[in-house]
Amino acid sequence: MYNELMFYKHKPFVGSRFDIRYKKPLSVPVRIDIDEDIIRITGYVEFDPALLVPFKRDPDQRDTLLSALPESYTYADAVVDGITEYWGGSYLFEGAKMPVNVLVDLIRKDDPHAVIPEGQRSFRVRHTNLSATSFVTSPVWRMGWGVFTTGCPEAAMLNWSPKYPGTINLNDYSRLSWFKRVAAHEFGHILGLGDAYGAHYRFFYEYPGTDSYMMNANRQVQPREIEMALRAHETGKMQYFPYKFSFKRYFGFLHTIVDIFRKQQ
Numbered sequence: 001m002y003n004e005l006m007f008y009k010h011k012p013f014v015g016s017r018f019d020i021r022y023k024k025p026l027s028v029p030v031r032i033d034i035d036e037d038i039i040r041i042t043g044y045v046e047f048d049p050a051l052l053v054p055f056k057r058d059p060d061q062r063d064t065l066l067s068a069l070p071e072s073y074t075y076a077d078a079v080v081d082g083i084t085e086y087w088g089g090s091y092l093f094e095g096a097k098m099p100v101n102v103l104v105d106l107i108r109k110d111d112p113h114a115v116i117p118e119g120q121r122s123f124r125v126r127h128t129n130l131s132a133t134s135f136v137t138s139p140v141w142r143m144g145w146g147v148f149t150t151g152c153p154e155a156a157m158l159n160w161s162p163k164y165p166g167t168i169n170l171n172d173y174s175r176l177s178w179f180k181r182v183a184a185h186e187f188g189h190i191l192g193l194g195d196a197y198g199a200h201y202r203f204f205y206e207y208p209g210t211d212s213y214m215m216n217a218n219r220q221v222q223p224r225e226i227e228m229a230l231r232a233h234e235t236g237k238m239q240y241f242p243y244k245f246s247f248k249r250y251f252g253f254l255h256t257i258v259d260i261f262r263k264q265q
Contacts, residue, residue: 004020004153018230021022022159028162029123030190032233039101039102039226041191044116046109048126051170055074058174060146066176075179077126080106081185082180086214102226121163123190125183128169134182136166136189154194155202160238165190181218192232194240207241215241 021029030043044173055066055073058093066073107114116122128134138146138159145161146159148153158166168186189195196216198206210216214225243247 016097018234020230020233022162024163026117026119027121029121029165030162032191032230037098037100039100039230041104041229042103043078043083043104043190044109044120044122045106046122046124046126047076047079050127051079051125052110055176057174061174063174063176068122069176071130075127076108076110076125077172078176078179079168079183080108082183085180086184087187087191087221087226089221091226093223093227094194098125119248123165123167125168127172132171134168134170134186136168136186138164138166145192150238150240152194154240155238156201158189158238160189160192162192162236164235165192165262178218181214184215184221185218188225188229192231192238193228196241200252202241203241205243207243210241 002192018034020032020034022031025031025116029045030041033040033042052233053075054071055069055075055078057063057071081105084104088101088102090101107116109116137143137157141160142159143157143163146155149155153196160166166189168183168190170183170186171208174180175236193215195202196207196210196213198204206216212219212222232239
């Protein structure tokens with residue numbers, strides 16, 4: 001097991017324990033503020049021009065959710081809707097007597113009516129077809145060395161900090177509902193959360209009890225994931241779900257992947 005300081009340590013939620021402060025707020029693209037029973041997530045986002053076009057409608061595939069929206073509905077609109085719908089809401093945290101409301105406000109750089117302070121940094125969302133999945137990456141100059149500062153392989157491509165939360169790279173998804181879920185999952189990384197599913201950089205280890213989590217199966221944001229975001233912004237360090245290395249599991253998965261590859265040849 002790597003240095004346990006990098007892993008999220010579950011603690012009962014008490015608002016006063018999350019002391020989130022930003023030395024230079026304008027340099028932080030996504031900020032979190034706590035005001036009694038309200039948690040406000042405010043983000044400034046810049047979209048790739050390729051995402052400012054209408055969401056593609058497949059005439060051979062009925063998408064009830066998309067068909068109810070105007071023809072002008074864009075990929076960028078879907079990203080904002082997915083993030084605000086899945087991360088916003090009412091959450092009952094452990095140790096809290098009453099639910100806490102989470103409000104998400106994404107301010108778009110392409111919105112002519114947006115009020116953006118001079119010098120405010122934003123995170124970027126762009127289109128990619130580099131792989132079959134979507135992902136978040138740090139600037140090239142931050143890649144690689146994050147592994148040495150955290151001891152975690154997840155930090156190789158995403159060397160997170162509040163000032164440099166990364167860039168979301170979104171692939172094409174034909175159904176609007178799944179596109180929105182993926183966007184919400186990737187925003188979790190922007191907030192400072194690692195993955196919970198059995199990815200190769202987690203040595204194929206899925207963290208137990210997270211099958212309904214956004215950071216596992218793109219299901220639903222759980223109170224613990226909100227807590228992890230708060231802890232990331234309080235400490236300035238990305239919060240990772242613990243994992244375990246198993247030779248049997250790791251090499252078993254590798255053998256399966258190689259076998260699938262051979263059958264495709």
